[in-house]
Amino acid sequence: MFRITLLVAIALFSLPLSAQDNGNEGENNPPTIEIGRVLSLGPLPVDTDRLSRSGHAGAMQRALVGQLDEGELPAAGGELSIFGQSASWGEIEPAEFAEESALMLWWFQLEADRFVRGHLKIEGFEKPVVYVDGRLIESGDDGYALDLRNGSHGIWIVHAGASAEGDPALRWTGREAQDRVSVSLRPERRVSAQLLTNAETVGDMAISPDGRYLALAFERRDEPADADIQRLEIRDLQTDRIVRHWTGERPAALAWSPDGRSLAIQQGDSLWLLDRESGRARALLLEHEGLGSWRWHPDSDSIIFSWTDKDDSETDKRRRLRALEDRWAGFRDNSQIHQVDIESGLVRPLTAADRSVTLHDVEGDRLLLSQRSIDYAEPPHSLFRIFELNLDGLEERDVVELRQFDDIRFAEDGYWLLAGPGLPMGDGKTLGEERAANEYDTQLYLLAADGASATSVSRDFDPAFSGIERLADGDLLLSAVDGERSALVHFDGVDQVLTRVDIGVEVMEGFVASRTSPPTVVVRGSDATAPQRVHRVGIDGGIEILFNSRASSYADVVFGEVRDWSFTNADGEAIEGRYYLPPDFDPENEYPLIVYYYGGTMPVNRQFTGRYPFNLWAANGYVIYVLQPRGTIGYGQDFSARHVNAWGEYTADDIIEGTQKFVAAHEFVDGERIGNIGASYGGFMTMYLATKTDLFAASISHAGISALTSYWGEGWWGYGYSGIASRGSFPWNNRELYVEQSPVYNADKITTPMLLLHGDSDTNVPPGESHNMYTALKLLGREVEMVEFPGEDHWILDREKRYVWWDTMLAWYDKWLKDEPQWWQYLYPEATDE
Numbered sequence: 001m002f003r004i005t006l007l008v009a010i011a012l013f014s015l016p017l018s019a020q021d022n023g024n025e026g027e028n029n030p031p032t033i034e035i036g037r038v039l040s041l042g043p044l045p046v047d048t049d050r051l052s053r054s055g056h057a058g059a060m061q062r063a064l065v066g067q068l069d070e071g072e073l074p075a076a077g078g079e080l081s082i083f084g085q086s087a088s089w090g091e092i093e094p095a096e097f098a099e100e101s102a103l104m105l106w107w108f109q110l111e112a113d114r115f116v117r118g119h120l121k122i123e124g125f126e127k128p129v130v131y132v133d134g135r136l137i138e139s140g141d142d143g144y145a146l147d148l149r150n151g152s153h154g155i156w157i158v159h160a161g162a163s164a165e166g167d168p169a170l171r172w173t174g175r176e177a178q179d180r181v182s183v184s185l186r187p188e189r190r191v192s193a194q195l196l197t198n199a200e201t202v203g204d205m206a207i208s209p210d211g212r213y214l215a216l217a218f219e220r221r222d223e224p225a226d227a228d229i230q231r232l233e234i235r236d237l238q239t240d241r242i243v244r245h246w247t248g249e250r251p252a253a254l255a256w257s258p259d260g261r262s263l264a265i266q267q268g269d270s271l272w273l274l275d276r277e278s279g280r281a282r283a284l285l286l287e288h289e290g291l292g293s294w295r296w297h298p299d300s301d302s303i304i305f306s307w308t309d310k311d312d313s314e315t316d317k318r319r320r321l322r323a324l325e326d327r328w329a330g331f332r333d334n335s336q337i338h339q340v341d342i343e344s345g346l347v348r349p350l351t352a353a354d355r356s357v358t359l360h361d362v363e364g365d366r367l368l369l370s371q372r373s374i375d376y377a378e379p380p381h382s383l384f385r386i387f388e389l390n391l392d393g394l395e396e397r398d399v400v401e402l403r404q405f406d407d408i409r410f411a412e413d414g415y416w417l418l419a420g421p422g423l424p425m426g427d428g429k430t431l432g433e434e435r436a437a438n439e440y441d442t443q444l445y446l447l448a449a450d451g452a453s454a455t456s457v458s459r460d461f462d463p464a465f466s467g468i469e470r471l472a473d474g475d476l477l478l479s480a481v482d483g484e485r486s487a488l489v490h491f492d493g494v495d496q497v498l499t500r501v502d503i504g505v506e507v508m509e510g511f512v513a514s515r516t517s518p519p520t521v522v523v524r525g526s527d528a529t530a531p532q533r534v535h536r537v538g539i540d541g542g543i544e545i546l547f548n549s550r551a552s553s554y555a556d557v558v559f560g561e562v563r564d565w566s567f568t569n570a571d572g573e574a575i576e577g578r579y580y581l582p583p584d585f586d587p588e589n590e591y592p593l594i595v596y597y598y599g600g601t602m603p604v605n606r607q608f609t610g611r612y613p614f615n616l617w618a619a620n621g622y623v624i625y626v627l628q629p630r631g632t633i634g635y636g637q638d639f640s641a642r643h644v645n646a647w648g649e650y651t652a653d654d655i656i657e658g659t660q661k662f663v664a665a666h667e668f669v670d671g672e673r674i675g676n677i678g679a680s681y682g683g684f685m686t687m688y689l690a691t692k693t694d695l696f697a698a699s700i701s702h703a704g705i706s707a708l709t710s711y712w713g714e715g716w717w718g719y720g721y722s723g724i725a726s727r728g729s730f731p732w733n734n735r736e737l738y739v740e741q742s743p744v745y746n747a748d749k750i751t752t753p754m755l756l757l758h759g760d761s762d763t764n765v766p767p768g769e770s771h772n773m774y775t776a777l778k779l780l781g782r783e784v785e786m787v788e789f790p791g792e793d794h795w796i797l798d799r800e801k802r803y804v805w806w807d808t809m810l811a812w813y814d815k816w817l818k819d820e821p822q823w824w825q826y827l828y829p830e831a832t833d834e
Contacts, residue, residue, distance in 0.1 A: 028177045030118075035108065035170040035183050038157075039074045040092045043102035045083050048160040051103065052127070061158045064105065065131045066224035069154065073556045074107045075187040091185065094170040100126075102161035109184045110155060110172065112148045113621070115814065115823035116179040119143040124168030126160035133194055134223030142173075147826065148181070149807065150620045150814075152189035178822065188556050190583055190619040193803050196609045198223060199553035201532045202524050206254035206263065207512040211520030212238055213276065214512075215263055216534065216547065217251050221799075234263070234276075235546070237520070237536065244279055253293070257300040258515070262342075264296065264303065271303070273342070285340060285347075292335055295362050301342050304350070304362055308335040323374045324381075327716050329763070337369065339391075350389060361470075363410040365391035370408070380404055380439070380723030386451070400425075400451030404724075406442050409470050412493075415447040416476060417454060418465050421637055428456035430637050438640035439724045440601045441633045442466065444478065444491070444498075461498050463487055464633040464640075472515040477501075479508060481634040483576055484606050488523060490539050504535045504543040507607040522546065526608035528562040528578065529615065558583045560618045562606075565625070567661050573639070575654050577627035578606070579662070580618040591623045592673035592817035595659050595696070599651040600681025601643050601725070603628045603635075611795055612679070613806065620810055621818075623669055625662050629654035644727055645734075647708060647741035648688040655685065656693050673697055673817040677809065680765055680794065681705070687743035687773055690750040698816035700809055702757040703765045703794055706744040706772040708737070716763045747776035753783035755812045757805065759792030785812070787828075 051057050068074070079088045094106075121143035122128045130137045130144050133153055137144045146153075162168055172181055200220035207214050214237055219230045230250035233242050253266040263274040264284070271285040271294070284303070285291060292306030311332035325331045335356040340347045351357045353371065361368040367389040375383035386399045386408060399415065406418035420439030421429040428443040442465045445454040458465070463480035470476060476491040486508045488501040503511075505525030509532070514520040524534045524547075531554050534547035560581040569575050582591065594617055598604050604626050609615065614624045628635070630650040631643030642650045655676075663671045675698040678685045683704020690699055705711045709731045712718045722729075731738045739745050754777065756770040770786055777784035787808055789801050796805045804827070811823035 030174045030176055031172075031180045032174075033172040033181065033183065035094060035172065037091055037093055037183075037185065038106045038108045038170070039076060039089045039185055040097075040104060040106050041074070041087055041089050042104035043099065043161075044087070044105065045085060046103045048101050048103050048126075052160070057127075058129070061129050062136070062224045064158065065134070065156045066222050068105075068107075069131070069134050069156065069224060070222070073109075073154070073187040073189065076185070078187075094168055097125075097168050098162050100161045100164065104157075104159055104161060106155075106157040106159070108155050109186070109189065110146075110148060110153045110181045111184050112150055112153065112181050114150050114178065114818070114820050115148070115811070115826065116174060116181055117145075117147050117176070117822075117826065118172055118174040118179045118181070119145055120155070121169065121171045121173060122157065122159075123170075124163050124166040126163050128157055128159040131156040131158075131224060133192065136224070149193070149823075150810070151192050152184070154189070176822070178820075188558050191554070191557050191559065191615050192619075193613070193616060193806050194223060195553065195557065196613055196616060197221065197799055197802065199531065199549055201549060202534055202547060204251060204254050205510065205512050205522055205524060205534070206256055207514050207520060207522055208256045208260045208276075209258055209515040210260055211514030211516050212236060213243070213256070213260070214522055214546070215254050215256075217254060219250050220553075232265070237546075244274070255294075255296060257296050258298050259300040261300070264294070266291065266294070271305070271340075284342065284345065290333075290335075293359065295359065297339070297362060298364060302339050303342070304337060304339050304359060304367065306335045306357075306359060307338045308333050308356075324376070324719060325374065327763075337367065337389075350391070350394060360407060361409045366410070367391065368408060368410055368415070370405075378403055379727050380720045382720060398451075399449075400447065404439055406465070407468055408447070409468055409476075411446060412474055414449045416468060416470070417445040417447040418442050418468055419445060419454075421459075423454055423456075425452060426454035426456055428454075428459050430459055431641055435641055436644045436727045437637055438601060438631070438633060438643050439727075440464070440643075441637055441640040444468070444476075457491070457496055458498060462634065462636040463489065463500075465489070469511075469513060471513060471517070471519055473517045477511065477513055477519075477521070479511065481603065481605075483634045484578065484603055484628060486525070486605060488521070488537075501537060501539055502541055502543065503537050504545075505530075505533060507605045509607075528580070528606040528608065529559045531608045559615055560585055565662065565665075567658055569630075569654055569657055573630065575627055575629060575658055576603075576635075577625060577658060577662075579626070579666075580614045580624040582618050582621050582623070585668075587668050589668060590670040591621065591668055592675065592813070593623050593625060593659075593663065593669045594813060594817075595655065595662075595674060595676045596624060596626045596682075597629060597651075597655050597676075597678050597685060598680070598682040599629050599631060599643075599648075599655075599678065599685045601631060601633055601640065603632045612677070616806065617810065620814075622813065623666075625659065627655065627658045629658075643725060645725075645729055645737060647726070647737060648685065649741075651685060652689055652692055655689060656695060659695060675699065675813045675817050677702070679703055683765070683770075684743065686754070687750075688741070690752045690754060691743050691746040692749075694751055696752050698813055699752045699754045700757065700812060701754065701770070701773075703759065703762055704756070704769060704773070705742075705765055706769045706776075707742045709742070710772070711765060711769055712738075714766045714768065744772045744776050747773060747782075748780060750777060750780075750782055753816055754785075755808070756784065756786040757808065758786070758788050759794060759796060760788040760790055761792060762794050764794040785828075 074089045076091045119142045198221035204217040214235045231247040234244040249267045251265045265272045269291045274281045290308035294305035337350045358370045371385045373383045388397045409416045421437035443456050444458040447454045463482040465480050467479035474493045478489045480487045485506045488503050490499045503523045506527040508525040511523040526532045531549040536544040560583045566576045633640045663669050676696045677700040679702035683701035686701035712722045758767040758770040774786040796802045814820040815824045
């Protein structure tokens with residue numbers, strides 16, 4: 001890597017006319033831009049003749065671009081060492097370059113303020129090779145055809161010097177009049193889709209019991225090499241040195257033995273043990289198909305693990321459903337608990353039931369387990385048996401049966417239980433008897449050893465819990481949904497006090513804790529405008545940064561500001577929200593607005609990126625408003641209970657009122673150019689809102705629900721989710737809810753152009769939900785488009801398909817909110833013929 005020593009920008013310097021539009025074209029003619037200056041590195045110490053005869057020229061060029069593209073952007077004066085020789089980036093004029101037989105590397109950026117198409121023409125240079133945004137571009141008759149998203153595009157050119165024939169030239173020619181770009185040499189850029197998916201992040205962590213050693217599993221993507229790179233490092237937190245490091249397949253799970261001598265690493269169906277002192281690794285379980293989750297036994301002499309027996313029933317010709325759950329992938333598989341001895345490798349079964357068993361905790365020779373039964377008698381139409389297993393005689397003891405719970409751990413006298421406010425033997429509900437609680441608003445209970453009673457220790461604590469771990473001193477660490485943020489909460493078992501721990505990130509992705517007292521705690525997470533970090537934190541305060549993705553992947557990226565903005569609704573309740581501004585925000589300009597929401601009981605948190613990349617949308621010139629309507633957990637039981645038997649009520653009012661008030665409060669927002677988007681329950685809200693208001697100029701629903709009855713009956717989890725969201729209501733006893741709150745029954749009221757997105761293999765919200773609305777709007781003659789993603793489920797996970805998915809969203813908004821239909825027509829050329 002090299003340091004930036006000088007900023008150079010086309011816009012800031014007096015350049016020859018050739019660096020700008022040629023000035024000879026009218027406004028409606030395709031623009032031609034002579035690229036008058038680039039940053040150059042070279043001549044590189046490589047014999048061009050030998051390189052061309054080696055057969056490895058392409059691989060060498062790819063490696064060079066890959067290495068430099070991974071680091072900070074080039075800057076004039078930036079230096080690096082090549083084969084012991086000092087080389088520096090310098091600013092040159094391509095038209096004046098005359099050195100022959102010299103291997104050169106050139107770099108510049110093309111900045112596009114909209115989707116553009118054109119050609120990069122390179123003349124008078126030997127064997128030019130072009131990489132754009134890390135991807136190799138092939139040459140055609142008119143040069144290098146480039147289709148560029150709105151954003152910053154790094155151009156790398158490797159060539160073998162000036163040609164003896166022809167004058168050197170480097171130019172951009174657009175296809176149409178709007179296909180204009182600018183050239184920049186600034187060592188800064190806007191965020192891109194590729195950067196969001198390719199940047200290095202930590203996917204898993206494990207800390208030794210004494211808190212000294214931390215294992216971190218990293219992953220990133222090298223675009224020029226078309227390779228996913230995983231690596232594992234073990235860091236000594238006392239000396240801040242990496243004591244072990246290797247690359248390979250990303251571990252599925254990591255955990256230190258309680259004595260700290262071994263690190264267990266799961267890769268696929270194999271479990272390896274790495275000796276901390278010697279660094280030697282050995283296979284404990286090798287290619288055990290169906291290997292699942294696992295935990296160390298407290299004595300470090302064995303590991304307790306889940307092993308799944310795959311169902312091999314013949315279903316090619318017919319398949320009789322055994323239960324509602326039989327629609328779920330893997331329902332017929334049977335997962336049982338086993339134990340493997342570390343020294344001998346002997347495996348023994350601990351359970352042998354006809355239904356799968358789940359391991360929750362281990363204490364001495366006691367295992368805490370659960371087993372799901374088929375029982376639809378009461379919402380949410382499930383039943384779990386929680387029981388103990390003693391390893392000495394493999395005797396079982398039933399603890400309790402519950403319709404719903406999240407997790408459970410041993411306590412000194414009983415069990416720590418995460419479950420909803422309506423726990424039958426508990427006192428967690430703070431609402432009146434007439435109101436149903438939102439059972440996703442998870443509370444912390446102390447469940448009696450006999451399972452007969454449970455005392456809530458969090459009924460007056462608004463955050464909803466999502467994870468629990470016991471500490472060595474009997475205290476607890478819990479992850480919690482805390483409004484837009486996620487919190488790490490410490491529970492003092494003696495004083496019965498819940499306290500938020502300062503972790504230095506707005507959204508925590510995970511945490512690990514040592515067995516010392518006090519514990520060493522390490523968390524990973526991000527902020528709305530700050531990518532992933534890993535922090536070592538103290539229960540009573542203190543934060544140390546161990547990894548910062550901003551420094552490694554985003555050092556030269558310019559982000560817009562994120563500001564908090566909340567309002568009080570017509571019913572006097574505070575509705576939290578935030579908004580994202582473009583990187584080059586000017587309060588004197590007007591911007592189109594995108595409103596994002598979920599509404600399906602979980603808040604839209606402040607994570608840096610995810611399935612819906614707000615920072616990327618802002619970098620494309622949009623203001624993004626995100627709000628948390630009523631029905632969301634993390635704000636107290638009264639707030640979250642508005643989700644039950646509502647299906648759009650309250651939520652729609654908050655979204656409409658919030659959008660109107662946001663526009664009125666911000667003069668830089670164009671009130672005529674507002675788009676809205678939601679996914680899953682949020683996709684339902686997009687459809688529902690379209691039947692209630694014409695506030696929005698363009699709408700997007702991803703995997704939305706159009707008819708409550710079909711989702712309830714067809715979606716794999718539809719009946720279970722409805723058992724909470726529609727508690728006590730069914731199509732036969734609450735026709736009004738299932739019909740009037742279903743958007744498709746009011747499709748004739750929709751006038752807003754709507755884009756319906758869906759994975760065609762979605763098992764959560766079947767694609768038929770979007771087909772319902774697509775059919776209705778087509779027959780009504782309304783503006784509607786539907787795009788399916790083959791092989792994708794509820795989320796679009798395939799990297800290349802995700803790029804197209806993101807492009808499709810922005811292209812739709814560009815068409816309707818910016819009057820720029822070209823990107824949409826490029827993605828879907830058949831749309832221009834209709």
